Amino acid sequence: xxxxxxxxPGAGKGTQAKRxxxxxxxxxxxxxxxxxxxxxxxxxxxKKAKEYMDKGELVPDEVVIGIVKERLQQPDCEKGFxxxxxxRTLAQAEALDEMLKELGxxxxxxxxxxxxxxxxxxxxxxxxxxxxxxxxxxxxxxxPKEDNKCDKxxxxxxxxxxxxxETVRERYRVYKQNTEPLIEYYRKKGVLYDVDGxxxxxxxxxxxxxxxxxxx
Numbered sequence: 001x002x003x004x005x006x007x008x009p010g011a012g013k014g015t016q017a018k019r020x021x022x023x024x025x026x027x028x029x030x031x032x033x034x035x036x037x038x039x040x041x042x043x044x045x046x047k048k049a050k051e052y053m054d055k056g057e058l059v060p061d062e063v064v065i066g067i068v069k070e071r072l073q074q075p076d077c078e079k080g081f082x083x084x085x086x087x088r089t090l091a092q093a094e095a096l097d098e099m100l101k102e103l104g105x106x107x108x109x110x111x112x113x114x115x116x117x118x119x120x121x122x123x124x125x126x127x128x129x130x131x132x133x134x135x136x137x138x139x140x141x142x143x144p145k146e147d148n149k150c151d152k153x154x155x156x157x158x159x160x161x162x163x164x165x166e167t168v169r170e171r172y173r174v175y176k177q178n179t180e181p182l183i184e185y186y187r188k189k190g191v192l193y194d195v196d197g198x199x200x201x202x203x204x205x206x207x208x209x210x211x212x213x214x215x216x
Contacts, residue, residue: 001026001080001216002105004087006182007113008175009168010123011197016113016208017082024212026080029071031064038067045070065095072103080108090181109215110186111208115197117172124168128157 001024007013021028038046039053045066052059064086072081087093100106115123126139128148132155137144144150148157161167186192195207 001212002100002108003080003082003212004107004110004186005082005084005113006110006179007197008115008117008120008179009171010120011113011115012201012204013111013113014084015201016111016204017084019205020082020208020212023209024080024216026082027076028082028084029068029077029086030084031068031086034067034071035059035064038070043070061089061092061095064092065099068096069099069103072100072105087182089178090185093182093185107186107189107191109211110192111195111211112183112186112192113195113197113204117169119198120172121165121168124163125159125165127159127163129160129163130155131158132156 003020003026005013005017005020017028020026035046035049035053039050040046045063048063049059049067052063068083068086071077083096087096097107122140123138126141128137128139128144129135130137130150130153133150133153135150135152135155137150137157144157149155150157162171183192193211195204195211197204199207
């Protein structure tokens with residue numbers, strides 16, 4: 001079962017992908033992790049990626065696709081895989097299809113965890129992180145016992161820069177701009193499944209399982 005999980009920042013796709021890994025025994029493949037691994041191993045593609053990363057530039061699609069291809073040929077991907085954070089653009093989706101065709105594979109389902117902008121903002125803007133131990137709280141869903149104080153170590157809680165409202169709205173805008181064409185691309189192929197991401201974690205998981213159990 002070869003899957004892609006899509007979802008805006010804060011939609012909970014990482015949480016759901018991890019559960020799918022445990023239930024179905026297939027690896028979750030994050031492009032960020034793959035790039036770091038290829039760089040650490042010093043593979044040819046890793047060296048190419050490092051050149052761009054060292055300059056603070058985006059790694060070109062052909063290098064990323066090459067690294068994905070190497071990863072998907074490893075034995076743990078024989079039963080399937082979950083792609084997380086890739087593809088991000090239509091060009092990457094088309095390149096991925098070509099590459100999978102060469103490997104005799106195809107995408108079986110794209111799980112699109114849909115969450116409206118205001119809900120995303122509410123989820124992320126209310127996060128607070130402990131300066132000392134890094135524990136994460138949520139002012140609405142998982143507040144600390146004492147205002148601005150970590151339950152675990154008593155450290156001060158703060159709002160990370162990328163959790164601030166203007167940053168969150170900009171990330172959401174970029175996500176929508178890049179992902180709308182992707183959603184339509186996979187919808188036309190008949191492999192896109194929309195999941196209501198406004199439900200709680202269990203509610204979303206039940207939807208995901210009911211989809212995946214049908215296509216297994």
